[in-house]
Amino acid sequence: AQRVTQPEKLLSVFKGAPVELKCNYSYSGSPELFWYVQYSRQRLQLLLRHISRESIKGFTADLNKGETSFHLKKPFAQEEDSAMYYCALDTDKLIFGTGTRLQVFP
Amino acid sequence: DAGVIQSPRHEVTEMGQEVTLRCKPISGHDYLFWYRQTMMRGLELLIYFNNNVPIDDSGMPEDRFSAKMPNASFSTLKIQPSEPRDSAVYFCASSLTGASYEQYFGPGTRLTVT
Numbered sequence: 001a002q003r004v005t006q007p008e009k010l011l012s013v014f015k016g017a018p019v020e021l022k023c024n025y026s027y028s029g030s031p032e033l034f035w036y037v038q039y040s041r042q043r044l045q046l047l048l049r050h051i052s053r054e055s056i057k058g059f060t061a062d063l064n065k066g067e068t069s070f071h072l073k074k075p076f077a078q079e080e081d082s083a084m085y086y087c088a089l090d091t092d093k094l095i096f097g098t099g100t101r102l103q104v105f106p
Numbered sequence: 107d108a109g110v111i112q113s114p115r116h117e118v119t120e121m122g123q124e125v126t127l128r129c130k131p132i133s134g135h136d137y138l139f140w141y142r143q144t145m146m147r148g149l150e151l152l153i154y155f156n157n158n159v160p161i162d163d164s165g166m167p168e169d170r171f172s173a174k175m176p177n178a179s180f181s182t183l184k185i186q187p188s189e190p191r192d193s194a195v196y197f198c199a200s201s202l203t204g205a206s207y208e209q210y211f212g213p214g215t216r217l218t219v220t
Binding site for chain 1: 109110141145146147148149150151154162197199206207208209210211212213214
């Protein structure tokens with residue numbers, strides 16, 4: 001079955017602390033994975049794609065096929081990173097996880 | 107461009123009533139998607155259209171839900187009759203190509219069914 005799992009509904013950290021938002025997937029094919037972000041009162045938007053292997057706003061995500069994971073990481077969290085984060089798997093359509101709310105306290 | 111436009115932004119209705127949610131995609135986008143967002147299930151794809159034709163409606167929960175796209179600039183999602191468990195945020199998104207990730211999301215409609 002095609003599935004995306006985000007085990008944490010809420011992740012709270014202090015400013016400057018490292019952040020890791022977990023994402024695991026289940027897919028028999030070659031996965032294409034993405035992270036989306038929704039800031040307060042803003043629209044859901046694409047944050048990054050695994051295939052581009054780039055860092056966006058200090059965030060990176062590495063696809064680990066052995067562990068079927070695509071965790072989102074940032075070494076030093078900022079208050080403006082507080083948002084809802086969704087991991088998504090692209091099959092012939094996007095399958096989203098349940099999301100993790102990141103709260104960064106000052 | 108104002109992006110994807112959804113109306114209303116908030117809807118409160120009583121159980122049993124008909125609810126119609128509206129979406130205007132970005133001009134020129136050939137694909138339109140309807141999603142439902144809940145705390146328990148996150149974001150779920152309900153249905154998507156290509157060139158106004160429904161391609162995949164496997165995510166539509168039951169017969170009470172229906173979606174139409176009469177033209178390239180307008181789509182509706184209707185729930186009849188509505189139930190409290192339909193309470194959620196409904197998002198519309200559009201994309202120029204079939205690449206799923208290149209979707210632009212609307213602001214969503216928050217539906218509350220009492």
